[in-house]
Amino acid sequence: MPEKISPGLEHGLGIMEPPTRDTLASTVTANETGVINVIGTDAGGLAGLSAARLAMVRDALLVLAPKRLLPELVPWWQVEQAAGRVPAASPCPEQLASDKPERIFEPLRSALAAGQRVVLLASGDPLWFGIGRLLLQEFPPEQLRFHPAPASLQLAFARLGRPWQDASWISLHGRDPEPLVAALQKRPPALAVLTDPQRGGAQAVRLMLRASGLEAAYGVWLGERLGHAEERMTRLVPGDPLPADLDPLHLVLLVAEPAPAPNPEKLPLFGIADGLWLQHDDQPGLMTKREVRIQLLADLELPEAGVLWDVGAGVGSVGLEALRLRPGLALWAVERRAGAAALISANAERLGVTPAGVVEGAAPEALAALPDPDRVLLGGGGRDRAALLETVLGRLRPGGLVVIPMATVEALAELRPRLEAAGLTVSVSQHQAWRGAPLADGTRLAPLNPVLVLSGRKGPVQGSQPA
Numbered sequence: 001m002p003e004k005i006s007p008g009l010e011h012g013l014g015i016m017e018p019p020t021r022d023t024l025a026s027t028v029t030a031n032e033t034g035v036i037n038v039i040g041t042d043a044g045g046l047a048g049l050s051a052a053r054l055a056m057v058r059d060a061l062l063v064l065a066p067k068r069l070l071p072e073l074v075p076w077w078q079v080e081q082a083a084g085r086v087p088a089a090s091p092c093p094e095q096l097a098s099d100k101p102e103r104i105f106e107p108l109r110s111a112l113a114a115g116q117r118v119v120l121l122a123s124g125d126p127l128w129f130g131i132g133r134l135l136l137q138e139f140p141p142e143q144l145r146f147h148p149a150p151a152s153l154q155l156a157f158a159r160l161g162r163p164w165q166d167a168s169w170i171s172l173h174g175r176d177p178e179p180l181v182a183a184l185q186k187r188p189p190a191l192a193v194l195t196d197p198q199r200g201g202a203q204a205v206r207l208m209l210r211a212s213g214l215e216a217a218y219g220v221w222l223g224e225r226l227g228h229a230e231e232r233m234t235r236l237v238p239g240d241p242l243p244a245d246l247d248p249l250h251l252v253l254l255v256a257e258p259a260p261a262p263n264p265e266k267l268p269l270f271g272i273a274d275g276l277w278l279q280h281d282d283q284p285g286l287m288t289k290r291e292v293r294i295q296l297l298a299d300l301e302l303p304e305a306g307v308l309w310d311v312g313a314g315v316g317s318v319g320l321e322a323l324r325l326r327p328g329l330a331l332w333a334v335e336r337r338a339g340a341a342a343l344i345s346a347n348a349e350r351l352g353v354t355p356a357g358v359v360e361g362a363a364p365e366a367l368a369a370l371p372d373p374d375r376v377l378l379g380g381g382g383r384d385r386a387a388l389l390e391t392v393l394g395r396l397r398p399g400g401l402v403v404i405p406m407a408t409v410e411a412l413a414e415l416r417p418r419l420e421a422a423g424l425t426v427s428v429s430q431h432q433a434w435r436g437a438p439l440a441d442g443t444r445l446a447p448l449n450p451v452l453v454l455s456g457r458k459g460p461v462q463g464s465q466p467a
Contacts, residue, residue, distance in 0.1 A: 040149035042227020187284035264352030306374035424456035
């Protein structure tokens with residue numbers, strides 16, 4: 001019976017008991033028949049394989065691999081013969097390209113039935129966006145042995161020397177761009193994008209990042225031929241062209257970093273790109289998106305002077321942009337999250353505005369010392385928002401306006417009756433925005449989350465001016 005060795009003992013072969021069905025898929029052998037050894041490689045191909053993996057290739061009668069790897073096989077075999085690792089008269093294993101998987105299943109079945117030893121070379125981890133899934137659809141697990149190499153994702157973060165346990169990843173192979181646009185809305189600390197050169201590759205990722213307004217929020221790294229002697233990691237600067245010799249084997253890493261401080265005089269008056277705002281590290285995607293921000297600023301009907309409360313201010317985006325439109329307003333930004341005051345103050349400095357105050361604390365308690373408002377943006381409160389609204393209505397000045405953005409119809413059903421019961425003039429609107437996402441042959445619109453906006457004006461409706 002062939003000896004079975006543990007995957008972790010390739011250099012000190014530990015003999016194991018004959019495998020059961022439950023343990024078979026985890027065993028490694030260099031000469032077992034009746035199975036397909038699926039060996040992952042990095043961009044270095046055969047040169048990057050361990051001695052144990054190379055022994056499997058030497059012992060095989062049939063080797064399947066992507067076309068890019070097959071030209072290495074014959075020269076490698078000749079070197080092996082010259083070194084005496086295989087008999088001089090031994091023929092090189094039969095070779096078959098695996099680029100079109102549907103064409104390899106029957107040859108594999110025939111080889112298994114004939115008792116041949118078979119090796120299939122794959123890229124990275126065959127079970128991570130690789131050929132492993134297709135093989136498992138055609139063959140029982142007992143006939144497959146998977147020997148993964150580090151995936152390109154692992155290699156890329158290793159080259160940057162950055163831990164990647166907090167990273168997200170997404171594949172664009174044969175896919176439309178909406179998942180990438182949705183992933184970017186969440187502002188992940190790091191995002192690895194497996195590109196599809198047939199659908200735009202790295203350039204498509206850059207265009208989507210720009211369309212999402214986040215170009216200033218991420219460092220963009222391009223990894224090519226990772227694991228090969230000629231591998232390359234390149235930092236892509238916005239506006240610079242891609243390398244003229246860009247290799248099809250590439251991925252893109254997006255690594256969050258603080259946006260460079262802008263020149264306030266060169267910023268738009270309002271509708272500032274999402275990527276220019278400093279974010280909370282633990283929940284970087286929780287901010288009012290640009291399109292919604294613009295709508296809320298309009299719905300607030302900002303007066304030249306008066307008091308604006310931004311309750312549940314987040315990063316301060318709506319209130320701070322209100323100050324750019326109406327410098328005479330007294331803005332009080334209230335946010336319960338720890339560290340919010342420093343973050344909102346930093347964003348205020350970046351925009352060149354000065355709030356009347358930034359309060360870090362929970363409402364309604366945090367509202368007690370504030371002057372009565374003429375305008376209120378009520379973005380926080382969570383499950384206690386109804387009680388918070390009652391406090392706001394008790395403090396809202398005559399002619400004042402409260403604007404409440406909401407994500408659910410349940411919140412609308414709960415809060416609208418309270419505005420009506422208090423005698424406010426109520427309006428409701430729903431807003432849905434789409435952002436253009438580039439496709440190989442044009443542009444596709446990717447949706448943002450819809451937002452309901454509930455507004456209430458306290459009488460008298462006409463002729464009231466803030467003091």
